[in-house]
Amino acid sequence: xxxxxxxxxxxxxxxxxxxxxxxxxxxxxxxxxxxxxxxxxxxxxxxxxxxxxxxxxxxxxxxxxxxxxxxxxxxxxxxxxxxxxxxxxxxxxxxxxxxxxxxxxxxxxxxxxxxxxxxxxxxxxxxxxxxxxxxxxxxxxxxxxxxxxxxxxxxxxxxxxxxxxxxxxxxxxxxxxxxxxxxxxxxxxxxxxxxxxxxxxxxxxxxxxxxxxxxxxxxxxxxxxxxxxxxxxxxxxxxxxxxxxxxxxxxxxxxxxxxxxxxxxxxxxxxxxxxxxxxxxxxxxxxxxxxxxxxxxxxxxxxxxxxxxxxxxxxxxxxxxxxxxxxxxxxxxxxxxxxxxxxxxxxxxxxxxxxxxxxxxxxxxxxxxxxxxxxxxxxxxxxxxxxxxxxxxxxxxxxxxxxxxxxxxxxxxxxxxxxxxxxxxxxxxxxxxxxxxxxxxxxxxxxxxxxxxxxxxxxxxxxxxxxxxxxxxxxxxxxxxxxxxxxxxxxxxxxxxxxxxxxxxxxxx
Numbered sequence: 001x002x003x004x005x006x007x008x009x010x011x012x013x014x015x016x017x018x019x020x021x022x023x024x025x026x027x028x029x030x031x032x033x034x035x036x037x038x039x040x041x042x043x044x045x046x047x048x049x050x051x052x053x054x055x056x057x058x059x060x061x062x063x064x065x066x067x068x069x070x071x072x073x074x075x076x077x078x079x080x081x082x083x084x085x086x087x088x089x090x091x092x093x094x095x096x097x098x099x100x101x102x103x104x105x106x107x108x109x110x111x112x113x114x115x116x117x118x119x120x121x122x123x124x125x126x127x128x129x130x131x132x133x134x135x136x137x138x139x140x141x142x143x144x145x146x147x148x149x150x151x152x153x154x155x156x157x158x159x160x161x162x163x164x165x166x167x168x169x170x171x172x173x174x175x176x177x178x179x180x181x182x183x184x185x186x187x188x189x190x191x192x193x194x195x196x197x198x199x200x201x202x203x204x205x206x207x208x209x210x211x212x213x214x215x216x217x218x219x220x221x222x223x224x225x226x227x228x229x230x231x232x233x234x235x236x237x238x239x240x241x242x243x244x245x246x247x248x249x250x251x252x253x254x255x256x257x258x259x260x261x262x263x264x265x266x267x268x269x270x271x272x273x274x275x276x277x278x279x280x281x282x283x284x285x286x287x288x289x290x291x292x293x294x295x296x297x298x299x300x301x302x303x304x305x306x307x308x309x310x311x312x313x314x315x316x317x318x319x320x321x322x323x324x325x326x327x328x329x330x331x332x333x334x335x336x337x338x339x340x341x342x343x344x345x346x347x348x349x350x351x352x353x354x355x356x357x358x359x360x361x362x363x364x365x366x367x368x369x370x371x372x373x374x375x376x377x378x379x380x381x382x383x384x385x386x387x388x389x390x391x392x393x394x395x396x397x398x399x400x401x402x403x404x405x406x407x408x409x410x411x412x413x414x415x416x417x418x419x420x421x422x423x424x425x426x427x428x429x430x431x432x433x434x435x436x437x438x439x440x441x442x443x444x445x446x447x448x449x450x451x452x453x454x455x456x457x458x459x460x461x462x463x464x465x466x467x468x469x470x471x472x473x474x475x476x477x478x479x480x481x482x483x484x485x486x487x488x489x490x491x492x493x494x495x496x497x498x499x500x501x502x503x504x505x506x507x508x509x
Contacts, residue, residue: 003180006179006180007202007209009178010040010178010209010211011209013038013213013214014038014039014178014213015032015038015213015374016038016216016217016367016374017040017197017211017213017215017217018032018042019042019185019216021042021165022043022048022052023048023356023359024351024352024366025043026047026165026169026172026359027359027360027362028217028219028367029041030169030172030386031360031367032172032367033171033172033176034171034172034175035367035379037374037377037379038176038177040177040211040213041172041177041178041179041180042180042185043179043181044183046181046448046449046451046456047165047169047446048161048162048165048166049452050322051221051321051322051323051324052161052162052165052221053456054161054319054320054322055356056271056274057159057160058095058156058157058158058356059080059092059156059158059159060077061081062074062077063119064260066115066118066119067107073339073358074118074119075122076358076361077357078119079122079123080358080359080360080361083386084159086385086389087385087386088164088386088407089389089403089407090406090407091163091164091167091404091408092159092407093158093159093407094155094157095155095158095248095264096153096248096249097250097264098139098140098153098251099151099152099153100140100150100250100251101149101152102144102149104147105253109130109150113130116152119154128152128153128155129152129153129154130151130152131152132150133145133148135150139151139247139248140246140248142244143304144303144304144305153248156249158249158264158266159356160408160459162456162457162459166445167408167409167410170410171387171410182203183200185199186198186201188348189212190347194346195215195216195346195347195348196212196213196214197216198210198216204448214374215370215373215374216348217348217349218349218350218351219352219366220352229324229325229352230278231279231283231322231323231324231325232279232325233287233293234273234275235273235274235289235290235293235294236274236318237272237289237294237297237298237317237318238269238271238272238317238319239272239314240269240314241269241270243270244263244308244310246263246264249262250263254299261274261297261300263304267432267459268430269462269463272300272301275297277293279322287321287504288318288319288505289319291509293320293508294312294507298311298312316465317461317463317467317501317505317506318508324352339354340352340358340361340362342365342369346373349366349370351366351369364383367381389406390406390411390413391403392406395417404432405417405434405437409437412444416436416437419440420440423435428458428471429464431458431463431464433458433459433460435474435478438457441453441458442457442478442479443482445457447483449497450475450479450493450496450497451496454467454468454475461501466498466501472494
């Protein structure tokens with residue numbers, strides 16, 4: 001459906017208006033729609049353009065939460081990890097993690113083994129095992145070997161966080177929901193002390209409208225008001241896989257403070273993160289890695305992979321995200337809670353905090369809080385499979401590519417392939433994306449600006465040097481054909497994109 005057609009549908013009253021198009025808002029839209037509610041989502045930027053495209057890309061229980069005694073959060077996270085692995089293969093995929101043990105360092109073999117036994121108990125299956133020093137070095141030849149005594153190996157999962165958001169929104173829209181990006185909720189409408197909707201502005205055209213809703217759900221994450229939030233920045237670097245080839249994730253105990261840092265394969269590159277620091281910049285500014293954070297991550301790499309001689313020049317890209325963490329008074333940012341919080345007032349529910357993995361429990365919690373405001377309308381809050389797994393028939397594509405397309409595009413993957421042009425059915429350079437995916441996204445996935453296409457619909461901007469500048473001539477042709485951008489618009493989009501890559505995704509000054 002075109003952007004204009006979606007705009008016209010905003011004049012129809014809805015049951016639920018969701019403000020915020022990250023993973024939390026997308027999850028609420030998905031759950032509300034499949035429970036028979038008429039739901040609308042508006043996002044002031046692009047979908048997943050804030051925290052939800054800048055996470056560590058992990059779908060995990062969080063062993064450190066277990067170590068801090070947060071057994072309930074860990075159990076919930078492991079259960080959700082298992083549900084996502086079942087529902088979205090190709091989008092959420094298992095990742096073996098290797099946690100090496102060194103003489104004199106904590107946690108020791110028994111301590112970590114007990115934690116992993118609990119982890120597996122929550123999952124309902126055994127995934128962990130112990131390896132001695134010899135086998136550990138066979139599994140990870142580049143790690144530091146001095147004082148190495150062995151390792152524990154266990155299973156968690158990785159995802160493409162932005163594509164997970166897009167798939168949730170896509171499913172909801174297939175079910176009748178309305179979602180629009182670059183729409184800002186400028187003010188709430190109140191009648192007799194109750195919120196009954198919002199005034200909105202299309203940031204692309206500056207036109208305005210009013211949306212009437214039985215309940216508004218504020219899912220703006222770090223921008224949520226009325227709660228004591230502690231914005232924490234997590235920064236990451238991406239390296240070519242040939243500079244740090246890994247077959248599994250490696251846990252690194254940082255030599256400076258003992259915090260866990262991870263290095264793991266992701267979409268053909270090696271991803272390293274994360275930091276955990278208080279974010280003091282204005283939230284309206286796009287975050288970026290600091291010089292101190294870059295040095296911190298490089299120090300972790302030098303300690304764990306001393307023979308690789310990794311340097312700044314090896315880095316393809318960096319990115320940073322700001323997490324909406326509830327301020328619980330912890331002095332150490334890494335120990336601040338990752339639980340979610342729900343706040344209600346007449347006509348509005350605000351939900352924030354939490355983590356990527358637990359988006360579904362958060363969505364159900366928001367709808368549970370909204371239910372009394374939707375009376376006499378009723379709906380079930382029973383747990384259901386997140387998605388119906390999709391598969392593609394055998395074709396000229398490998399099984400891995402077919403599974404990846406099915407995971408990222410769900411039921412639309414077959415149509416994408418059927419409509420693909422022959423010259424679009426090959427990879428974009430050495431990246432794990434087909435030109436057909438990029439064209440499909442330009443046609444169907446609400447692309448308004450070039451960075452929507454290259455940083456979130458695909459991840460070219462993170463995985464190719466200089467944001468994929470070498471691919472821009474062909475990308476330009478696709479955008480001008482599918483998005484009808486004239487030469488002037490295209491030149492402006494390219495200039496803005498290159499500036500964003502240099503300022504926010506490159507090395508810090």
